[in-house]
Amino acid sequence: MRLFLAAIFISLAVGFVNACSPADKAALLAFKAALNEPYLKIFDSWKPSSTKCCSDFYGVSCDPTTGRVADIILRGESEDPIFEKAGRSGYMTGSLSPALCKLDRLSTLIVADWKAISGEIPACIPSSLPKLRILDLAGNQISGKIPADIGSLGRLTVLNLADNRISGCIPASIVNLGSLMHLDLNNNQLTGAIPSDIGKLTMMSRALLSKNQLTGSIPVSFSNIYRLADLDLSMNKLSGLIPGQFGSMRVLSTLNLDSNQFYGNIPSSLLSSSGLNVLNTSRNNLEGELPDVFGPETYFSVLDLSYNKFKGPIPKSLSSVRYIGHLDLSYNHLCGTIPIGEPFEHLGASSFANNDCLCGSPLRTC
Numbered sequence: 001m002r003l004f005l006a007a008i009f010i011s012l013a014v015g016f017v018n019a020c021s022p023a024d025k026a027a028l029l030a031f032k033a034a035l036n037e038p039y040l041k042i043f044d045s046w047k048p049s050s051t052k053c054c055s056d057f058y059g060v061s062c063d064p065t066t067g068r069v070a071d072i073i074l075r076g077e078s079e080d081p082i083f084e085k086a087g088r089s090g091y092m093t094g095s096l097s098p099a100l101c102k103l104d105r106l107s108t109l110i111v112a113d114w115k116a117i118s119g120e121i122p123a124c125i126p127s128s129l130p131k132l133r134i135l136d137l138a139g140n141q142i143s144g145k146i147p148a149d150i151g152s153l154g155r156l157t158v159l160n161l162a163d164n165r166i167s168g169c170i171p172a173s174i175v176n177l178g179s180l181m182h183l184d185l186n187n188n189q190l191t192g193a194i195p196s197d198i199g200k201l202t203m204m205s206r207a208l209l210s211k212n213q214l215t216g217s218i219p220v221s222f223s224n225i226y227r228l229a230d231l232d233l234s235m236n237k238l239s240g241l242i243p244g245q246f247g248s249m250r251v252l253s254t255l256n257l258d259s260n261q262f263y264g265n266i267p268s269s270l271l272s273s274s275g276l277n278v279l280n281t282s283r284n285n286l287e288g289e290l291p292d293v294f295g296p297e298t299y300f301s302v303l304d305l306s307y308n309k310f311k312g313p314i315p316k317s318l319s320s321v322r323y324i325g326h327l328d329l330s331y332n333h334l335c336g337t338i339p340i341g342e343p344f345e346h347l348g349a350s351s352f353a354n355n356d357c358l359c360g361s362p363l364r365t366c
């Protein structure tokens, strides 16, 4: 009897998986209707006559227990054989229909790298999709603002809106995304300041805000995010001082601050940090002498301090570092003898070019 009930349950569950909630199917078909994908024809599998949207619709999958649509994963660049067959990457025009908001059990929404999807992020998403964990709309031409109530997506772990045309500010509510691990807003048209309490995002390990028009200073609260490994604020209009606290962040390994308007000294904690492996502060207005704080623990694959206003000598301790892969001190006002040492041997003259009066190998002899 028990076996019999189990069999019925399983067949019901399988039935759910294959069948489609009529409301979900209608929402998916409305989503499809607002898009045009001419080359791969992925939407050919989204047939209005099909009763099995969970199994038949390309890129759609459902929760096996509820039979409701849980994931839409449509990537314009992937290893999927259909791309190989078509011999090209994806291309799609149209926009994201607000009908998506009727899929109220949606956990993953990935509609990325289709190059030409335009229109705005449906404003209903934050209030309608409480189960959303991944929102990835990168690599399109989406414009308009990030919905102001984005912070109500309490389960969101990935927010990737990179490589679009999104404008306006980073909404203040973003700091309420308590589960957020990856934030990627690179290469948009965002303006205004980074919320000063961004440090409330304590789960975050990557924060990528490069290539926008952000202004104001760096929130010191970033340094409270002890999981933060990768912080990219490059190519904005940020100014002010670089917080010294960044040098004591436990797992921070990449810090890109290049092409902004930062001024003041470079915090010695950044150069003495043993965890930081990539530091780029190129093209800012940093000044003063470089602190003589390098040590045998220092390991930089990239240390780019070029195009600033540093003066004085190159710190002697730099010759004692464990490793420096790419060093760039060019276009400053440094002066004096270039230290000699093993970490320097592979570096060419361009690492030291265009300073005031540096000398010694690989430049002219002193």
Ligand SMILES: *[C@@H]1O[C@H](CO)[C@@H](O)[C@H](O)[C@H]1NC(C)=O
Pocket: 234, 235, 258, 259, 280, 281, 282, 283, 302, 304, 326
């Ligand atoms: C550092 O940033 C500058 C300016 O944005 C960029 O041109 C350079 O390639 C970066 N350095 C490295 C090693 O990536």
